[in-house]
Amino acid sequence: MNHFLILSALLFSLGVYAILSRRNAIMVLMGIELILNAANINFIAFSRYSTGTLDGQIVAIFVIILAAAEVAIALAIVLNIYQTFNTVNVDEINQLKD
Amino acid sequence: MDLFSVIFYVFAVITLGAAGIVVFSRNIVHSAFALLFAFFGVAGIYVLLMADFLAVAQLMIYVGGILVLLIFGVMLTQRQIAVDIKTGSVQVIPALIIVSALAGTLIGMFWVTTWRSSGIQPVEPTASKIGEMLLTTYLLPFEVASVVLLVALIGAAMIARREKQT
Numbered sequence: 104m105n106h107f108l109i110l111s112a113l114l115f116s117l118g119v120y121a122i123l124s125r126r127n128a129i130m131v132l133m134g135i136e137l138i139l140n141a142a143n144i145n146f147i148a149f150s151r152y153s154t155g156t157l158d159g160q161i162v163a164i165f166v167i168i169l170a171a172a173e174v175a176i177a178l179a180i181v182l183n184i185y186q187t188f189n190t191v192n193v194d195e196i197n198q199l200k201d
Numbered sequence: 202m203d204l205f206s207v208i209f210y211v212f213a214v215i216t217l218g219a220a221g222i223v224v225f226s227r228n229i230v231h232s233a234f235a236l237l238f239a240f241f242g243v244a245g246i247y248v249l250l251m252a253d254f255l256a257v258a259q260l261m262i263y264v265g266g267i268l269v270l271l272i273f274g275v276m277l278t279q280r281q282i283a284v285d286i287k288t289g290s291v292q293v294i295p296a297l298i299i300v301s302a303l304a305g306t307l308i309g310m311f312w313v314t315t316w317r318s319s320g321i322q323p324v325e326p327t328a329s330k331i332g333e334m335l336l337t338t339y340l341l342p343f344e345v346a347s348v349v350l351l352v353a354l355i356g357a358a359m360i361a362r363r364e365k366q367t
Contacts, residue, residue, distance in 0.1 A: 104316060104318070105311055105312060106209060106213075107209075107246070107250070108311040109308050109311055109312070110213045110216065110217070110246070112304060112307035112308050112311055113217055113304060113308075114216065114217065114220055114239075114243075115303075115304075115307065116300045116301075116303055116304035116307070117217070117220045117221060117223070117224045117300075118220075118224075119299075119300050119303060120224055120296055120297070120300040121223065121224045123292065123295075123296035123299065123300065124291060124292055124293055124296040124297075125224075125291075126291055127229055128278075129229065129271060129274050129275055129278065130229060130232060132271065132274075133223055133232060133233070133236055133271065134224070136236065136263070136267065136271075137220055137223065137224075137236075137239065140239070140240070140243045140263075143243070143247075143255075143259075144243065144246055144247075144250075147247060147250045147252045147255065148250060149316075150250075150252075151250045151251060151252070152316070152318055152319075153316055153317055153318055153319060154319065155319040157327060157330050157331055157334060158334075160252050160254070160255055160327060160331060161331065161334055161335065161339050163252070163255055164255065164258065164331070164335075165342060165346055167255075167258060167259065167262050167263070168346045168349070168350060169346070169349070170262075170263075170267065171262055171266055171267060171350070172349055172350055172353035172354075173353075174267045174270055174271065175270065175353055175354060175357040176353050176356060176357050176360070178270055178271070178273070178274045178357070178361075179356075179357040179358075179360040179361040180360060181274055181278060182274070182277060182278065182361055183360055183361065183363065185277070185278040191278045194291065
């Protein structure tokens with residue numbers, strides 16, 4: 104089971120790196136997706152090896168649902184930001200209203 | 202090394218390699234397509250963990266839905282000249298330091314801890330059990346999740362289609 108956990112730790116770290124260092128808002132979203140996948144691997148690994156019930160898989164389903172909702176909303180916001188500021192660079196977007 | 206380990210390492214290498222391309226590639230389209238392989242790798246890991254329903258859900262929702270949405274986002278937000286499709290990184294050194302510290306801590310913790318184990322359960326299809334649990338034990342979160350999805354979709358449509366005021 105340790106191998107699955109370490110895989111998810113590495114995936115999580117790559118996601119955090121994407122969020123910290125990339126400037127494109129869509130790259131930040133991809134980092135979030137990697138992090139959610141890492142969390143799901145953890146949930147399912149524990150569900151398989153530690154508890155022996157399916158509760159971890161249910162939680163993973165809810166994570167997937169929320170990831171879908173989150174990506175839809177975030178992309179709508181990013182498109183709006185692009186229309187307003189003409190950029191998706193998260194360093195240049197520093198106004199809440201114009 | 203048995204077959205299980207071999208398959209695990211194959212999927213792990215696919216996942217981590219694709220995720221590495223996602224994170225380090227300078228071309229955002231390459232990143233989006235590498236994300237496809239990362240999701241496939243994770244689905245393979247789910248199959249290895251006997252989560253058959255989740256593996257299919259992962260393929261349908263992530264690959265079929267989220268990835269298509271992300272690629273739409275990439276296409277719609279790049280400048281029309283198509284030259285400026287590159288995307289840079291900032292603060293590489295501090296980010297690398299933080300991330301390696303984080304990864305080291307997590308891996309160390311995962312490696313040292315002795316997790317409570319209930320032994321390997323027999324393999325059986327999970328779809329019917331998951332459906333049963335969703336409609337009994339987890340009925341309230343299930344309904345809340347459906348409302349959240351509805352609200353999110355209506356909200357996304359509202360935000361994306363909002364008329365420009367002046």
